[in-house]
Amino acid sequence: MSHVLWWAWCLTAILFTAVALGRVLRRRRSAPRGAVRRALLLRPVDAPTPSELENLSVSVPGVEQVVVSSYRLRLPDAVRWLPSDPPGFNRKLGHLKYALAVREDPTRPVLVVDADVRVDAALVDSLLSALESGAALAWAAPRPLQGGVERGLLVQSVHSFEVLEVMSLGSTPLCGKAMALGPQACEVLATLPDCLGEDLELSRALSARGLPVRLAGEARMPERAAAVARYTRWMQVLKAHRPSLFPTVPLLFACTPLLLLGAAVEGSAAMGAGAAALVVLRSTLASVLERRPGAFLGWLGAESLLLWCWTRALVKGSRVVWRGRPLVVGAEGRLGVAR
Numbered sequence: 001m002s003h004v005l006w007w008a009w010c011l012t013a014i015l016f017t018a019v020a021l022g023r024v025l026r027r028r029r030s031a032p033r034g035a036v037r038r039a040l041l042l043r044p045v046d047a048p049t050p051s052e053l054e055n056l057s058v059s060v061p062g063v064e065q066v067v068v069s070s071y072r073l074r075l076p077d078a079v080r081w082l083p084s085d086p087p088g089f090n091r092k093l094g095h096l097k098y099a100l101a102v103r104e105d106p107t108r109p110v111l112v113v114d115a116d117v118r119v120d121a122a123l124v125d126s127l128l129s130a131l132e133s134g135a136a137l138a139w140a141a142p143r144p145l146q147g148g149v150e151r152g153l154l155v156q157s158v159h160s161f162e163v164l165e166v167m168s169l170g171s172t173p174l175c176g177k178a179m180a181l182g183p184q185a186c187e188v189l190a191t192l193p194d195c196l197g198e199d200l201e202l203s204r205a206l207s208a209r210g211l212p213v214r215l216a217g218e219a220r221m222p223e224r225a226a227a228v229a230r231y232t233r234w235m236q237v238l239k240a241h242r243p244s245l246f247p248t249v250p251l252l253f254a255c256t257p258l259l260l261l262g263a264a265v266e267g268s269a270a271m272g273a274g275a276a277a278l279v280v281l282r283s284t285l286a287s288v289l290e291r292r293p294g295a296f297l298g299w300l301g302a303e304s305l306l307l308w309c310w311t312r313a314l315v316k317g318s319r320v321v322w323r324g325r326p327l328v329v330g331a332e333g334r335l336g337v338a339r
Contacts, residue, residue, distance in 0.1 A: 053075075139215060171208075240330070241332060
């Protein structure tokens with residue numbers, strides 16, 4: 001790698017990180033206004049872990065919680081079970097379409113929260129407050145409570161959804177871990193095709209209709225282990241839904257390990273100082289995203305994980321194994337049977 005190319009790459013990464021840091025610092029979150037929590041909470045699930053069963057057992061006063069599953073789980077009486085056995089490949093999307101089709105009050109806001117997220121009053125209030133302030137859909141950024149590479153990726157890195165949201169071009173990034181849907185968003189969700197990455201497709205469809213999507217709050221995940229297969233699918237979803245952004249993963253979002261390697265191979269003190277400046281800047285961003293001072297380096301391991309998963313997604317192409325089934329991911333994440 002030539003020094004000129006390395007420096008152009010490194011300075012671009014530094015500028016990108018600096019802009020992200022500035023936008024995150026300028027972003028002002030309004031506190032929840034104590035929204036009237038009259039909502040339907042849908043929890044689509046198929047094979048919950050013990051930790052996820054514990055999450056499903058937690059209820060919030062005033063919120064009707066419905067677990068949408070193909071079989072009945074051992075849950076408190078306050079949690080209702082809606083039997084659902086969707087025929088499509090994306091069972092979560094199928095569960096949601098069915099639950100929305102049979103709900104009794106179409107005017108009531110709908111919360112959709114995955115089983116690995118702990119629901120509390122703060123999450124509900126932040127999502128519903130965003131709907132009340134004009135959003136068609138509000139979503140919460142995933143925030144693992146345990147340390148490790150996944151917290152480094154989802155909280156500390158430039159790939160955290162808080163950074164993706166302030167740096168987005170085009171349709172707003174959307175993570176479907178925890179969402180609040182107004183009536184228009186419910187209608188749009190019902191029209192989505194059977195696809196992988198239904199949250200990205202939902203965001204694109206809402207943006208095409210001029211309906212606002214807003215980040216509001218955090219989706220706390222008490223227990224969640226990092227999995228190469230899961231993030232490889234994330235990269236395949238990105239390639240299917242936003243192919244123009246796929247090359248930005250190694251160029252901007254997971255570039256630090258490559259730049260450090262290049263500086264080490266060249267043995268240049270100046271290049272080492274440039275790479276160190278990038279590490280310091282991204283560590284500062286990690287501290288801001290953690291909302292507490294400290295030397296956080298979990299993001300560096302997360303970039304290595306993301307880079308490996310990006311490479312695997314490139315090699316795998318459109319073939320993906322999801323829930324044990326070999327499938328093919330087409331344009332816009334549409335799913336088909338692998339041949």
